[in-house]
Amino acid sequence: MHADFVIARNPEPGSTLPYLLWVPLGRDGLVLKARETWPRTSKVYCHRTEGWPPDATVLERVPVRSCSRRGPAIDLVLDRGRENRSQIVLTRARGREMIFWQSPTTTKQARPKVALPTRRATGQVLEIVVDIREKYPYRFSHQQATTVRRRLPAGDYAVEVDGEVVAAVERKSLGDLAASLTTGRLTYALAELAALPRAAVVVEERYSRIFRLEHVSGGVVAEALAEAQARFPAVPVMFAETRPLAEEWTYRFLGAARAELAAHALTAAGADLLLPQGGAAPEPAPPSPAEVRAWARARGIAVADRGRIPAAVVRAYLGR
Known part of the structure; x- marks a missing residue:
């Protein structure tokens, strides 16, 4: 029963x-x-x-392809063609443990209150650290983010928790990607990125453009990229069609990575799978635009009645 997912009558x-469910x-x-x-x-x-009762009648036994814990969720993949992917979510409500089992067909419906990464960047103003060596950095002027310039140990853009880099993104143009692959420089960069909890590389071009490079064989670059990905599977390489799309993806990735790691930190101290009773206090909810506008006007700072509030004003509000 060790390597199987088992369903039995209670x-x-x-x-x-x-x-009854046995999760290996x-x-x-x-x-x-x-x-x-x-x-x-x-x-x-x-x-x-x-414990598993000795008199339980087994209804189904399915080999497991993978079963891993990620923060408050257990990702379960069974070795069968249909109904093979599901997720067991552990959370707390009203002081007691709550467990929900969901599949891809049910995740679009109402979820339990649990901090899982989604397509939104954590629902709050995100502070992004930009490496000082970036000559023409992303400004994230269209996202709810603020930036600071600092030298990063790896990557060009990063987010921190308690002053420590927890996720980073390396930005590449297609020409830079090709050159770093053929000279071997990317191998060292990927090794540094792989040492972080979360990391990725974003390329400001389509993958198909690799095969239209003028001064290097597209096949050589594609082969080197595949070898790098096989060697460092924990660092994905994302191709975005344009620079603005690459900037947007970087913002989303950093926000999702920070949210997932924060959720994992709340449960990592528990013995086995039991969620901790205490833990770090949750981050405060992001301020509403009305709150920021009222605060700014009370201090004589001019802000428009509608539209996006300047990042400098939001930063000043958060640091009050």
Whole structure:
């Protein structure tokens, strides 16, 4: 049962959770009571239980392709063609543990209150550190972000937690990418990026343009890129069609990475899978535009009645 995902009938009489799940995570695995055998139409409520009862009737046993913990979520991939991907989310509500089992078909519906990365950049003003060696850096003027210039140990753009870089993005033009691949410089850059909790490379061009380079063989560059990705799989390379799209992707990646790592930090101290009772206090909610405008006008700072508030005003409000 160690390498399989197992579904069985719950032998406990009168239980409102009639099924048992064996999740092969960690040395002892995770045993859950569940309301359904798969999250098909909505997320399934589960409850942790101790040990696997010897009289449980096994209904299904499926080999597991991968099972890994990422922050408050367990990603489970089964070795079968259909209904093979799901996620078990552990959170807390009203002082007790809540567990929900969801699949790709149910994630668009209502989720439990849990800090998981989404397509939005954490829902707050993001402070991005820009390496001082960037000659023409992204300004993030169209995003809810502020920037500071500082020398970074790796990458061109980064976010920090408690003064430590936790995620970084290396920016490349297509010509720079080709040159760094053929000379081997990118290997050293990827090694530095791989040492961070989260990192990526963004290229300001389409992948197809590799095969239209004038001074180097596209096949050589594509082969070198594939070898670099195989060697450093934890550092993805993203091709964006234009510089503005590359800037937008960088902003989204850094925000999502910071949110995921913050969620992971809240649960990392727990023994096995038990979420900690305490932990760091959540970050305050971002200020509303009305709050910032009222604060600015009270201090004689001119701001428009509508539209985006200048980043300098937001930065001043946050540092009050």
